[in-house]
Amino acid sequence: MRLAFTKMHGAGNDFVVIDATRTPFAPTPALLRRLTDRRFGVGCDQVLVIEPPSTPDVDFDYRIFNADGSEAGQCGNGARALARYVREAGLSDKDRIRVRTSTSVLELGYAGDGLYTVDMGVPRLDPDEIPLRVGARAIRYALTLDGIGAVEFGAVSMGNPHAVLPVAAVETAPVESLGAALQAHPAFPQSVNVGFLQVISRERARLRVCERGVGETLACGSGACAAAVIGQLWGLLGEDVAMELRGGVLRIRWPGEGHPVQMTGPAETVFRGEIEWPS
Ligand SMILES: N[C@@H](CCC[C@H](N)C(=O)O)C(=O)O
Numbered sequence: 001m002r003l004a005f006t007k008m009h010g011a012g013n014d015f016v017v018i019d020a021t022r023t024p025f026a027p028t029p030a031l032l033r034r035l036t037d038r039r040f041g042v043g044c045d046q047v048l049v050i051e052p053p054s055t056p057d058v059d060f061d062y063r064i065f066n067a068d069g070s071e072a073g074q075c076g077n078g079a080r081a082l083a084r085y086v087r088e089a090g091l092s093d094k095d096r097i098r099v100r101t102s103t104s105v106l107e108l109g110y111a112g113d114g115l116y117t118v119d120m121g122v123p124r125l126d127p128d129e130i131p132l133r134v135g136a137r138a139i140r141y142a143l144t145l146d147g148i149g150a151v152e153f154g155a156v157s158m159g160n161p162h163a164v165l166p167v168a169a170v171e172t173a174p175v176e177s178l179g180a181a182l183q184a185h186p187a188f189p190q191s192v193n194v195g196f197l198q199v200i201s202r203e204r205a206r207l208r209v210c211e212r213g214v215g216e217t218l219a220c221g222s223g224a225c226a227a228a229v230i231g232q233l234w235g236l237l238g239e240d241v242a243m244e245l246r247g248g249v250l251r252i253r254w255p256g257e258g259h260p261v262q263m264t265g266p267a268e269t270v271f272r273g274e275i276e277w278p279s
Pocket residue numbers: 013046064066071072073074075076077078160161193211212213214217219220221222223
């Protein structure tokens with residue numbers, strides 16, 4: 001059988017997009033490995049699957065699989081790629097579409113100049129919703145990690161769990177080692193995406209993210225939203241922030257608690273292809 005796919009990226013966070021709007025796609029772990037593996041397969045951080053809507057209030061369902069095969073509830077960069085895919089493939093003639101992930105409903109649209117905007121929904125700050133096992137909600141949490149010591153961070157769910165750590169310089173931050181240690185901590189029962197945030201001014205910050213199920217990526221859209229929310233709650237960032245990631249810049253707007261986060265950034269199509277499956 002031949003499986004058609006589209007390789008895309010959003011600020012360097014790369015995807016294999018499968019259009020399952022006409023033909024159902026039920027990925028096995030082996031097929032996901034073939035699609036995500038950068039040496040023995042196509043290669044990507046996430047596989048994104050577009051499906052027919054499961055409820056009438058959305059245009060499409062949107063499933064997200066990390067490189068390790070785990071399924072995630074949110075992918076902000078992927079949502080911009082999806083908005084571009086739907087436009088290019090002529091799957092909808094609407095200016096804005098609504099998509100359902102396993103945890104969230106997102107609204108996506110073209111913003112002009114090659115940029116796409118995603119309404120990422122209202123950030124969830126209650127520890128039970130993240131989920132984070134620490135007791136009461138706080139602006140900063142602390143955990144003691146074996147061989148590392150005490151680590152302070154903010155935490156939020158953007159439809160997936162995020163921890164955000166303040167750093168003096170992202171270039172020297174121990175992204176993979178500290179990221180992996182926090183991801184394995186029992187306080188995060190579903191693991192966590194870990195962002196390292198360097199604030200430059202109230203409108204500008206740098207961010208590196210160790211993603212759950214992947215490792216460090218060139219950009220993480222939900223991570224950029226999480227960092228903007230936590231940075232604002234800490235009183236360090238304003239409502240509009242240019243978040244500089246290794247693969248590009250995302251603009252994040254959050255008017256404050258109870259409001260949804262808007263993320264604007266690029267989405268590119270790299271190439272289209274087919275694989276034989278099973279090979
Ligand atoms: N790249 C993403 C997030 C993908 C999912 C994440 N690794 C998780 O497991 O929650 C983004 O742009 O938001």
